[in-house]
Amino acid sequence: MKQHRNLVSFTGGHAGWQRAVLLLLVHGGFAGVVWAQTLPEAFGLLNGASVSSGGGEAWVVDFGVSRDGVSVRSGGISHNQNSWIQVAVNGPGLLTYWQRVSTEPDFDYLRVFQNGQEVASLRSSGEIPWTKQTLSLGTGAHVVKWEFSKDEADDEAGADAVWLDQLSLVPADQGPPVIVADPLRTGGEAGATVTLSVSALGLAPLQYQWRRGGVPLTGETNAQLALPGFGAGLVGMYDCVVTNTLGNVTSAQAFLGLVTHGGALDDVTRYWFGHGDVFWLPQTQEHVAGGSALRSGVVADSEKSQFSASFSGPGTLRYWRKLSTEEGFDQLRVRLNGNLVHEASGQREWEPATLVLPAGHCTVFWSYEKNERFAFGEDAVWVDQVRMLLGQQGWLEASFTAEQRADVTVSGWAVDPDDNGLANAFEYLLGRDPLSHLAAPSAWLQAVVGPLEGPGGGPDRFGLLLELPLTLPEDVMLVVEYSESLGDWLPLAQKTGNTSWASVNGGVVLESAANQGRIKVRVAHPDPLGGTRAPGFLRLRLQLLAP
Numbered sequence: 001m002k003q004h005r006n007l008v009s010f011t012g013g014h015a016g017w018q019r020a021v022l023l024l025l026v027h028g029g030f031a032g033v034v035w036a037q038t039l040p041e042a043f044g045l046l047n048g049a050s051v052s053s054g055g056g057e058a059w060v061v062d063f064g065v066s067r068d069g070v071s072v073r074s075g076g077i078s079h080n081q082n083s084w085i086q087v088a089v090n091g092p093g094l095l096t097y098w099q100r101v102s103t104e105p106d107f108d109y110l111r112v113f114q115n116g117q118e119v120a121s122l123r124s125s126g127e128i129p130w131t132k133q134t135l136s137l138g139t140g141a142h143v144v145k146w147e148f149s150k151d152e153a154d155d156e157a158g159a160d161a162v163w164l165d166q167l168s169l170v171p172a173d174q175g176p177p178v179i180v181a182d183p184l185r186t187g188g189e190a191g192a193t194v195t196l197s198v199s200a201l202g203l204a205p206l207q208y209q210w211r212r213g214g215v216p217l218t219g220e221t222n223a224q225l226a227l228p229g230f231g232a233g234l235v236g237m238y239d240c241v242v243t244n245t246l247g248n249v250t251s252a253q254a255f256l257g258l259v260t261h262g263g264a265l266d267d268v269t270r271y272w273f274g275h276g277d278v279f280w281l282p283q284t285q286e287h288v289a290g291g292s293a294l295r296s297g298v299v300a301d302s303e304k305s306q307f308s309a310s311f312s313g314p315g316t317l318r319y320w321r322k323l324s325t326e327e328g329f330d331q332l333r334v335r336l337n338g339n340l341v342h343e344a345s346g347q348r349e350w351e352p353a354t355l356v357l358p359a360g361h362c363t364v365f366w367s368y369e370k371n372e373r374f375a376f377g378e379d380a381v382w383v384d385q386v387r388m389l390l391g392q393q394g395w396l397e398a399s400f401t402a403e404q405r406a407d408v409t410v411s412g413w414a415v416d417p418d419d420n421g422l423a424n425a426f427e428y429l430l431g432r433d434p435l436s437h438l439a440a441p442s443a444w445l446q447a448v449v450g451p452l453e454g455p456g457g458g459p460d461r462f463g464l465l466l467e468l469p470l471t472l473p474e475d476v477m478l479v480v481e482y483s484e485s486l487g488d489w490l491p492l493a494q495k496t497g498n499t500s501w502a503s504v505n506g507g508v509v510l511e512s513a514a515n516q517g518r519i520k521v522r523v524a525h526p527d528p529l530g531g532t533r534a535p536g537f538l539r540l541r542l543q544l545l546a547p
Contacts, residue, residue: 056081091137176247177202318398463524
């Protein structure tokens with residue numbers, strides 16, 4: 001059992017999970033050394049389950065950050081390393097635990113694996129307070145692994161660590177059903193078939209009863225609810241009661257709303273779906289063209305108002321936006337296939353924005369997200385004229401007026417009309433608005449000197465570190481080149497569109513795993529530093545290919 005102590009410091013070895021941890025105890029004027037819990041006890045592990053840990057550094061017991069006096073924390077690792085802990089348990093059941101994350105956003109991750117397969121929905125990074133997570137385990141033996149991994153760049157953020165606490169397993173056959181996945185809030189076009197689903201675990205047989213506004217729906221007794229001919233009469237709050245011989249449980253409520261926004265966005269060829277706490281609504285007071293636009297719903301602090309649509313890539317998506325929000329805190333965020341690609345706040349009049357879509361099916365979310373306090377301006381954002389455009393010409397049309405396109409001092413590929421350090425060609429590469437005056441991303445192109453695989457990874461080499469969108473326009477070619485004296489340039493690596501990087505003349509190419517729609521690429525000179533040879537110079541050359 002866990003014991004609560006007034007603890008001020010502790011020490012632990014590399015394999016802290018294997019033995020007790022030595023602590024300094026200060027209580028009632030007495031100071032002394034005591035033996036504390038092992039790692040399984042600190043995690044709250046169940047009887048009969050086993051635990052192991054490893055990687056660059058094993059996990060350790062932590063009394064400073066916890067939910068109940070003691071937790072487990074990832075080991076102190078360097079770049080390109082990981083620290084993992086895993087447990088072996090028997091199902092069926094619902095595994096619950098609490099986690100806290102304090103890492104470099106989008107690059108240093110806590111990942112969760114179930115029987116060797118990553119549970120992508122549980123991947124996390126950045127500053128996240130204690131959060132309860134769940135995993136559904138089927139019948140039989142299971143191994144669940146938590147891994148904190150760092151990328152190759154020399155960057156850190158927060159405490160550079162993650163914590164786990166209060167692990168427990170609720171057996172599936174020893175109580176009422178357990179809801180694994182609640183029905184999700186959504187909306188539908190008039191006449192469409194809208195579906196809701198619930199997932200539960202428990203002693204069979206499980207019985208389901210869907211309700212609207214707390215009133216049972218006759219005949220709706222399956223895990224999935226289908227509502228054909230959706231319309232205003234079916235709008236409301238839905239939930240599902242799941243029952244077995246040991247009791248019952250009620251799912252969270254899900255709101256179904258009618259979505260008919262296509263006309264307001266000047267596109268009636270696709271479905272537009274509402275999400276979040278409050279849906280966006282059409283209005284006629286603010287718009288670019290067509291007489292109407294969408295305005296975010298009236299949301300409270302820490303709430304979201306969202307809508308989404310699907311598109312077929314590749315191509316360039318243009319939309320117009322207007323903002324009146326608290327600068328830096330209440331944000332319009334746009335996500336492509338779950339990855340954050342645009343973020344804006346403050347006071348802005350109507351302006352175009354573009355994003356490059358990869359080949360295949362793409363889902364784009366527009367989300368107005370408020371922080372936990374304060375409001376400014378009208379506390380709203382607007383979106384209008386969402387259009388799909390193709391290639392370089394499409395991007396030019398999305399970014400500039402006809403008059404601006406005729407002026408090469410504004411729309412020429414080599415010029416920088418908003419004076420932010422990025423020529424239009426590079427704005428096109430990165431899927432940015434060339435007239436936004438937003439500063440170039442600080443980490444997108446850096447010169448680096450060091451070993452290839454972190455400390456101890458061989459001799460120092462010099463090269464370029466690029467941070468690029470995971471998907472690039474198909475009609476661009478990138479070349480990293482080297483020169484000793486700014487005269488002749490020797491290519492070291494190149495790629496076209498979304499093909500893989502190719503090494504040229506011995507150039508070394510290292511790519512990180514994709515993170516939130518971005519990827520880090522290091523291109524290094526093949527020769528290590530040292531001797532009499534000077535490092536020389538490196539550059540990134542972008543070539544626009546003929547459409």
